[in-house]
């Protein structure tokens with residue numbers, strides 16, 4: 001087993017999109033997605049600071065296949081900002097599907113960053129929307145709070161966790177993905193590609209046992 005990691009005041013846990021629609025029975029269910037809930041809860045008690053993200057789309061969002069007649073979920077279209085995967089309607093603002101998993105027990109979370117609320121732009125990353133220019137404000141928030149290292153858990157490893165981790169590094173933070181506390185959609189090899197991208201960007205990977213001390 002590798003060395004335990006000591007957490008300090010500069011560390012923050014970012015819990016990505018642990019919402020009903022990404023869990024079994026949800027509109028865009030990630031296999032075993034709810035398996036991250038007990039781990040996220042336990043890690044939440046290990047960290048002094050916890051932040052959450054919430055995918056938060058208006059009805060008819062352009063990332064929904066239903067907004068494009070003749071198109072089906074998981075096809076790709078060209079959006080104004082480039083390639084965009086089409087998804088089943090999911091995480092519609094105010095719906096049960098957009099709510100956090102009922103067993104997620106992170107009441108102490110200090111911030112909920114909502115993303116994907118602009119009708120024309122999807123947002124995988126917690127830092128920048130899919131046009132890669134529109135900021136969510138998270139980078140500024142972390143800087144002003146003095147955080148330097150971001151640990152990521154949640155859904156999905158190959159989309160929101162992936163883009164958030166890469167952008168965290170791009171914004172000057174250390175990014176650490178806690179792999180056993182994440183689950184992937186894995187569309188056409190997207191998980192392997194995401195891992196490679198993250199590694200190339202300088203993201204580190206650990207398992208949660210290194211934080212259990």
Ligand code: VGL
Pocket residue numbers: 017022055087124155156157158159160161
């Ligand atoms: C996500 C696809 C669409 C995610 C969100 O949370 O990874 N993936 N919207």
Ligand code: ZN
Pocket residue numbers: 055056057063087090091116
């Ligand atoms: Zn979404």
